[in-house]
Amino acid sequence: MLLTSVIIVLREVLEAALLISILSALSGIMGISRQWLIWAFGCGVAGAVSYSLGINVISDLFEGTGQEISSAAMQFLIYVLLLVFVLLAGRSINGRHSHGALTAIVMAAIIALAITREGFEVLVYLFGFADEWRQSLAILTGALIGAGVGISAGALVYYLFSNMRRRYALLYGLCLLSLVAAGMISQAALLLIQADWLPSQLPLWDTTAWLAEQSITGTLLYALIGYEATPTAIQASCYFGGLLLLLIAVLVLYARTPRQTFRGTPD
Amino acid sequence: MRAVMRTTLLVLLWLCGNREVLADKPVFELEIRDHLFFPEVLVVPANTRIKLLVSNNDPSPEEFESYELNREKVIMGKRTAVIFIGPLLPGEYPFFGEFHPETALGKVIAE
Numbered sequence: 001m002l003l004t005s006v007i008i009v010l011r012e013v014l015e016a017a018l019l020i021s022i023l024s025a026l027s028g029i030m031g032i033s034r035q036w037l038i039w040a041f042g043c044g045v046a047g048a049v050s051y052s053l054g055i056n057v058i059s060d061l062f063e064g065t066g067q068e069i070s071s072a073a074m075q076f077l078i079y080v081l082l083l084v085f086v087l088l089a090g091r092s093i094n095g096r097h098s099h100g101a102l103t104a105i106v107m108a109a110i111i112a113l114a115i116t117r118e119g120f121e122v123l124v125y126l127f128g129f130a131d132e133w134r135q136s137l138a139i140l141t142g143a144l145i146g147a148g149v150g151i152s153a154g155a156l157v158y159y160l161f162s163n164m165r166r167r168y169a170l171l172y173g174l175c176l177l178s179l180v181a182a183g184m185i186s187q188a189a190l191l192l193i194q195a196d197w198l199p200s201q202l203p204l205w206d207t208t209a210w211l212a213e214q215s216i217t218g219t220l221l222y223a224l225i226g227y228e229a230t231p232t233a234i235q236a237s238c239y240f241g242g243l244l245l246l247l248i249a250v251l252v253l254y255a256r257t258p259r260q261t262f263r264g265t266p267d
Numbered sequence: 268m269r270a271v272m273r274t275t276l277l278v279l280l281w282l283c284g285n286r287e288v289l290a291d292k293p294v295f296e297l298e299i300r301d302h303l304f305f306p307e308v309l310v311v312p313a314n315t316r317i318k319l320l321v322s323n324n325d326p327s328p329e330e331f332e333s334y335e336l337n338r339e340k341v342i343m344g345k346r347t348a349v350i351f352i353g354p355l356l357p358g359e360y361p362f363f364g365e366f367h368p369e370t371a372l373g374k375v376i377a378e
Contacts, residue, residue: 004368056343064349067340121330124341125366128328194338196292196351200316203337213334230337 001135005142006149008125012118013150014223016044019114019180021154023107025161026089026173036104043108044115051116052123065195072191074113075184079242081110082181086174086246090253153220171254176224178246183226186239193234203230292318292351297331297373299323299342302364304373313357313377322347329371333362336375353377 020037027034051058051070058066088103122143129139161169192198208229212218221227228235295317298305302325311317323329326344333339336355342348355377364371 004366008365055341056346059343059346059348064347067348121341124328124343125330128344128366131326190337194340194351196316196318200351200354202354202356208334228337229334 001138002142002145005125005139006146009122009143009146010150011146011219011223012122013147014153014219016111016114016118017150017154018157018223019177020111021156021158022161022173022177022180023085023111025158026170027104027107028162029166029169029173030089030100030103032100032104032107036108037111040108040111041115043112044119047112047116048119048123051120052127055120055124062195065197068191068195069197071117072188072195074117075188075191078110078113079181079185079188081106081113082177082184083246083249085110086177086249087253089170089174090250090257171250174250174254175247178243178250179225181246182239182243183222183224185242186226186228186231186235189235189238190228193232198234201232201234204233204236206230292316294318294320297321299325299329299364299371301325302329302367302370304362304364304371307373308376309373310376310378311353311355314354316351317353319350319352320347321350328366330365331362332365333360333375335360336362338362339365 020040024034024037027036055067058070060066062069085103085106088099088106091099126139126143129135161173164172189198193200206229211221211227211229213222213227213229218227218229226239228239231239293312293315295309295311297309297319299321321331321340321342323342323344323346328341328343330341331338331348331350336352338350338352340348340350352375355375357378358376360375360377362373362375
């Protein structure tokens with residue numbers, strides 16, 4: 001029970017924690033106050049609670065595929081918001097924070113959506129055992145350990161980016177976000193295949209023997225860059241198409257920024 | 268303008284027709300009882316899209332999960348979930364209940 005609980009909570013927390021740590025590190029680097037995090041957490045928790053309370057109604061929508069459709073919609077929205085964030089952050093590379101407020105709202109929306117999606121499953125899992133109090137302690141302990149490990153991983157990423165030089169932190173941070181975003185869009189495609197909204201195909205390749213999705217590295221890479229051992233052609237094209245679009249945006253904005261603008265800024 | 272409307276109508280008709288085709292997928296049923304899957308082994312035709320109905324007879328929620336099938340779905344207590352799987356190459360595809368992975372185990376065999 002304890003181990004199950006650790007794994008379930010860790011898997012969910014890890015994805016949200018990585019997004020939170022990258023965005024709050026970049027927020028600090030861009031000189032935007034981190035107050036948006038409070039709003040993001042508030043809305044995210046409220047979203048996760050509402051989603052889990054309404055799950056029976058949501059599940060019945062779209063001929064029983066409401067869970068897939070709503071989750072895919074949230075992931076697609078996160079992708080679009082990450083694209084907007086990249087464009088805004090790219091503009092502020094050269095030190096002008098003309099869109100600071102808008103950037104903060106976009107970051108808050110990304111995190112709120114991520115917490116809604118990931119928090120929902122944790123809530124359903126934890127409340128499912130609320131009646132069995134004997135098991136509850138093991139489950140709660142496991143949940144705390146899982147959350148702790150997830151948050152520590154996030155903290156590691158946060159300090160990694162916070163200690164980089166500004167120019168590199170922004171470049172690497174935006175590239176990493178592009179990978180996370182590509183993972184989101186390929187997951188959204190997978191959910192639409194599961195709901196039968198997109199045609200299903202045989203997997204393009206199978207890298208399970210090389211790196212299983214359920215292994216520790218596989219789980220980490222899944223959370224970080226959306227690793228999938230047996231993707232279909234639709235998923236792979238969504239992944240690489242989504243990634244390319246974001247990376248082009250990052251590189252164009254980066255190339256247009258004159259190097260001199262960084263000389264005066266403290267690292 | 269008329270051409271545009273006609274094309275739109277044709278596309279809509281095609282989509283409606285397609286949805287009927289989609290509804291014809293073979294249906295297979297799985298049941299969750301006391302954190303166990305019934306049947307534990309589900310034999311399905313290979314290379315075919317399948318509509319899987321998973322009914323959870325326990326009061327507690329479960330999550331149907333399979334790395335091999337690439338599927339993941341929360342099923343609340345006393346509810347039935349629809350999950351589309353396949354087409355699958357002949358072979359074995361294990362699945363499990365993520366909330367009770369010690370007992371809720373099963374596999375799909377495509378042949």
